[in-house]
Amino acid sequence: NANIHAIKKEVKLHLDSDRYEHTLGVMYTAASLAMCYGEDIEKAMTAGVLHDCAKGIPNSKKIKLCEKYQIEVTESEKKNPELLHAKLGAYMAVHKYHVGDETIAQAITSHTTGRPGMTLLEKIIYIADFIEPGRKEIPKLDEIRRMSFQNIDQALFTILENSLAYLRTRDKVIDPITEKTYLYYKDLFE
Ligand code: DGI
């Protein structure tokens, strides 16, 4: 697809080579999950290639750009500006990469914390970010990869559980949305 090709070239200019490799991994993994679950493949690839497009912006600049673009910054994001690459990435997808489809921007917005009641596309990007071939040293990764193509909601919940456990062992501040998302899918499952 011509448009995805152009986006890829531009995104590459703004990411280091590891992050760009990760981006391609997410793009193709998202395409595979779209094939598996009947999502639009082009949408999944577009969201995948753009999901970390704001990752290379320094944290202090992230805050400034959010003010400039009137993006709401929560208390948790002030403490942990890294999280803002999701909201800023969604903004840039629309305003810099001219992605007209709001559901793509939404999938970029929720790719780091998740969101209660995610759409299929949001789940695909959230999961692809976690399981793409370049990811290593994640507990139960092989099992989660297999599960992702068999039971998407079970995979989603397992990833939420796994991520929360990781953040807790590292003593990271848990974003309220990460917590809410986990509890939402826990209720749905257990
Ligand atoms: O951008 P990526 O590295 O591909 O992955 P990501 O966008 O899922 O997450 C980036 C980082 O954000 C990762 O180290 C996990 C972390 N993260 C996710 N949820 C939370 C969080 N960090 C904190 N402090 N709190 C959260 O709730």
Ligand code: FE
């Ligand atoms: Fe990310």
Ligand code: FE
């Ligand atoms: Fe993630």
Ligand code: FE
């Ligand atoms: Fe990512």
